[in-house]
Amino acid sequence: MLGNNGKETPNGGFDGRTMTIEAFARKYRLDEDKANRLEDEFGPAAPEVDLLRAARRNGLPEE
Numbered sequence: 054m055l056g057n058n059g060k061e062t063p064n065g066g067f068d069g070r071t072m073t074i075e076a077f078a079r080k081y082r083l084d085e086d087k088a089n090r091l092e093d094e095f096g097p098a099a100p101e102v103d104l105l106r107a108a109r110r111n112g113l114p115e116e
Contacts, residue, residue, distance in 0.1 A: 069100050069101045069102040070100070070101055071098050071099060071100050071101070072098060072099075072101050072104070073097060073098045074088055074091050074092040074095065074096075074097060074098065074099070074104070075088070077091070077101065077104045077108075078091070081105075081108065083108065087108065087111060087112070090111060091104055091107055091108060094107060095107070
């Protein structure tokens, strides 16, 4: 059973925990422009894995 921090995907995978764009930007040290772009695309919060995918498409360096 999953808690409130994630959801199953249609293919049986796992989306990961939902976090605010502000917390995501702080964690990954995004500049304000990148954080605003993510917020425009996703709203105030989204699954972390979706944010990572979008941020990497837009220039977030691999760790």
